[in-house]
Amino acid sequence: MAGKIIEIETHPSKCVGCLLCQLICSFNYEKMFNPSKSRILIERSDNGFKINFADECTLCGLCVQFCVYNALEAKR
Amino acid sequence: MEIGSYAGNILHVDLTKNEVKKEPITPELVKAFIGGLGLSVKLAYEHIKPRTEPLSPENTIIIGAGPLVGTIAPGSSRIYAVAKFPINNAIAWAGAGGMTFGGMLKNAGYDNVVIKGRASKPVYLKIFDDDVEICDAGELWGRGIEETSEQLWAKFGWPAGIITIGQAGENLVKFAMSFVDNASTLGRGGFGAVMGSKNLKAIIVKGTKGVRVSHPRKFMKLVDGLFQRIKRWEHLDEWHEFGFWLGLPVVPKEMYYELNKRRLSCIGCPIGDKDVVEIKKGKYKGLTKVTTTAINAVTPSLLGLSVEDSIKCTGTLDDYGMDMFEFFAVLNFVNELYGHGMITAEYMESKIPFNLESLEKWAGKIANREGFGDILAEGLPGIINKFGRESQRFAPPMSKGLSVYSGPTGPLLWDRFGTMELTQLVNPRGAHVAAGGSPTYYAIRPLEKFPTHLDRMGVPESAVERILPQPRDWQWGLKFGLVSREDKAGLNVGRLTRYSEDWLSVLGSLGVCARAQINRFYYANLLAELYSAATGIQIGREELMKAGERVWNLLKAANVREGFTRKDDSFSERWLEEKSQFVEYTGKVKISLEIADKFLDDYYEERGWDVERGIPTREKLLELGLEDAAEEIARAGI
Numbered sequence: 001m002a003g004k005i006i007e008i009e010t011h012p013s014k015c016v017g018c019l020l021c022q023l024i025c026s027f028n029y030e031k032m033f034n035p036s037k038s039r040i041l042i043e044r045s046d047n048g049f050k051i052n053f054a055d056e057c058t059l060c061g062l063c064v065q066f067c068v069y070n071a072l073e074a075k076r
Numbered sequence: 077m078e079i080g081s082y083a084g085n086i087l088h089v090d091l092t093k094n095e096v097k098k099e100p101i102t103p104e105l106v107k108a109f110i111g112g113l114g115l116s117v118k119l120a121y122e123h124i125k126p127r128t129e130p131l132s133p134e135n136t137i138i139i140g141a142g143p144l145v146g147t148i149a150p151g152s153s154r155i156y157a158v159a160k161f162p163i164n165n166a167i168a169w170a171g172a173g174g175m176t177f178g179g180m181l182k183n184a185g186y187d188n189v190v191i192k193g194r195a196s197k198p199v200y201l202k203i204f205d206d207d208v209e210i211c212d213a214g215e216l217w218g219r220g221i222e223e224t225s226e227q228l229w230a231k232f233g234w235p236a237g238i239i240t241i242g243q244a245g246e247n248l249v250k251f252a253m254s255f256v257d258n259a260s261t262l263g264r265g266g267f268g269a270v271m272g273s274k275n276l277k278a279i280i281v282k283g284t285k286g287v288r289v290s291h292p293r294k295f296m297k298l299v300d301g302l303f304q305r306i307k308r309w310e311h312l313d314e315w316h317e318f319g320f321w322l323g324l325p326v327v328p329k330e331m332y333y334e335l336n337k338r339r340l341s342c343i344g345c346p347i348g349d350k351d352v353v354e355i356k357k358g359k360y361k362g363l364t365k366v367t368t369t370a371i372n373a374v375t376p377s378l379l380g381l382s383v384e385d386s387i388k389c390t391g392t393l394d395d396y397g398m399d400m401f402e403f404f405a406v407l408n409f410v411n412e413l414y415g416h417g418m419i420t421a422e423y424m425e426s427k428i429p430f431n432l433e434s435l436e437k438w439a440g441k442i443a444n445r446e447g448f449g450d451i452l453a454e455g456l457p458g459i460i461n462k463f464g465r466e467s468q469r470f471a472p473p474m475s476k477g478l479s480v481y482s483g484p485t486g487p488l489l490w491d492r493f494g495t496m497e498l499t500q501l502v503n504p505r506g507a508h509v510a511a512g513g514s515p516t517y518y519a520i521r522p523l524e525k526f527p528t529h530l531d532r533m534g535v536p537e538s539a540v541e542r543i544l545p546q547p548r549d550w551q552w553g554l555k556f557g558l559v560s561r562e563d564k565a566g567l568n569v570g571r572l573t574r575y576s577e578d579w580l581s582v583l584g585s586l587g588v589c590a591r592a593q594i595n596r597f598y599y600a601n602l603l604a605e606l607y608s609a610a611t612g613i614q615i616g617r618e619e620l621m622k623a624g625e626r627v628w629n630l631l632k633a634a635n636v637r638e639g640f641t642r643k644d645d646s647f648s649e650r651w652l653e654e655k656s657q658f659v660e661y662t663g664k665v666k667i668s669l670e671i672a673d674k675f676l677d678d679y680y681e682e683r684g685w686d687v688e689r690g691i692p693t694r695e696k697l698l699e700l701g702l703e704d705a706a707e708e709i710a711r712a713g714i
Contacts (some may be wrong), residue, residue, distance in 0.1 A: 016338070017235075018341035019343045019344065020346065023148040023343070034284065034285070037284075066148070066303070069316060069348065
């Protein structure tokens with residue numbers, strides 16, 4: 001899809017905690033699969049998961065591409 | 077030498093000496109046994125001496141996460157554990173969806189953990205990168221799976237991975253399991269009791285080191301291809317919506333909708349089939365439960381419980397950390413013995429009623445070994461031992477001390493005799509279906525579809541005509557009516573089972589989930605390419621499949637060393653004949669003991685084993701490079 005991403009909208013109720021987003025993010029920026037080095041942050045909450053982003057997030061959208069559960073949506 | 081995607085270390089923990097040390101893995105070791113299941117089997121063969129008592133400090137727990145675990149290869153989170161199991165004295169494997177555990181273990185810098193000895197008091201093992209500590213678990217001892225997991229997460233935070241036992245494991249119940257992240261199960265043959273015998277309440281692991289692959293570009297090209305196929309899969313949305321209900325719709329769709337609260341996934345899994353269910357009405361309104369699948373949670377409803385009571389019941393069993401199938405098998409057995417006057421009022425005042433109150437009471441008595449529960453906690457073999465050999469004819473169908481749980485009389489009702497049925501008998505660990513996870517379970521797939529599937533599983537072309545024999549080439553099949561002269565081919569389940577096991581062995585050693593919804597996207601060539609790109613060790617399809625075969629043969633050799641032979645793979649007459657419902661895969665004839673024995677013959681022959689004794693031949697072990705096992709078996713005069 002064309003156009004620069006201006007925001008990644010999150011749908012935490014759809015998040016299953018698979019961490020595919022963290023895996024691809026850390027791989028892209030740190031050249032290793034390492035959830036602790038990811039710029040998208042998944043946290044366990046009482047009722048599922050919370051989704052946050054570190055300041056370093058560049059809105060590259062890779063996490064959106066790899067989220068097969070539609071918990072992330074790119075706004076362009 | 078650094079090998080891509082491996083963490084590079086085996087962590088050794090001696091709970092008696094309170095010592096931990098690291099051992100580097102070697103290229104030779106991983107080339108031969110890959111990792112995960114395979115490397116765990118190899119380490120078990122070395123560390124568990126023959127005739128070790130399963131609940132003694134000498135028994136050793138090996139946990140492994142394969143080379144693809146922690147990467148983004150879809151569905152690669154699987155962890156395996158190997159130990160000597162107390163239910164049957166088998167050197168047995170247990171596998172679980174690793175949730176975060178496997179990925180965190182790799183990130184912490186370890187491919188395998190080897191735990192031996194016995195702590196002098198309850199402990200948990202904390203593995204945070206290089207900080208490995210044996211910690212006091214006094215506060216956790218006596219608590220259930222959920223509470224233990226939640227307390228550890230509260231202290232150390234998610235995504236730490238947790239393997240823990242409940243009261244059943246602490247009290248050495250011989251069908252106690254361990255749970256991974258309060259969701260996945262590990263080891264129905266008493267793996268939980270092995271942890272309990274070591275005073276090991278839990279293992280918690282978290283890592284920050286990352287997993288690197290050797291050829292990132294090539295690796296991601298293969299992974300991208302996999303994700304494209306997964307995203308195009310016509311059933312993906314349905315799986316996300318219904319989970320395991322799609323495969324086993326045991327409750328109406330509307331009810332599933334009502335129960336399902338949300339879904340959970342292991343790391344890196346695009347399917348995510350763990351369910352969180354919530355009871356929406358009645359006495360237990362608001363009770364939520366994490367379950368390996370919603371279908372498991374409602375299984376007791378097949379025994380007459382309401383769905384709400386089923387969920388409450390499985391929640392209780394899970395929290396104690398004991399296997400549901402074995403729990404019900406044990407209760408059914410003693411009820412039958414009572415009905416035949418073989419258990420007196422000294423032990424039971426009446427048959428155990430299958431209602432929630434009674435089931436929860438007995439779950440507690442077993443988990444805490446109270447009264448008659450102490451005998452039930454010994455499992456089916458212990459009950460037979462207590463009430464004498466004549467009680468055995470009333471025992472549920474079983475294999476190596478565990479009840480077979482798929483088949484015409486099992487909780488997983490199924491009348492066809494396929495690989496998932498045969499493997500429950502030949503599997504060295506005892507009754508368990510996963511190693512036979514060929515396509516036979518959910519649908520009776522037409523035989524025309526098999527060649528593609530066999531190729532995907534890495535079956536050599538030369539074996540295909542033996543698995544799908546033409547009538548003229550299958551004399552005993554013709555004789556017993558499994559195939560007719562008009563058929564293009566039949567299906568020899570005995571021969572197929574060998575390759576089904578090898579496929580599980582490869583998937584398990586790499587760390588890929590064996591569940592059909594994930595493994596359907598993988599094929600042997602692709603796995604060899606992924607492994608090569610991830611590790612930098614170039615390997616082809618044949619070599620990879622050979623490694624799978626090597627692992628399974630070493631597992632068998634470890635059990636031959638313990639005295640297991642063909643007699644232990646024998647069929648329960650009751651399983652085959654009860655209700656007379658078991659039919660051959662294509663539905664042509666009922667399975668008789670004679671036919672079943674023919675399948676066994678062919679299974680051993682396809683494995684290249686001694687058919688009469690059901691054990692690997694010296695030639696086969698040498699062909700696979702397992703010289704030590706060949707020598708040891710020869711020396712023992714087996």
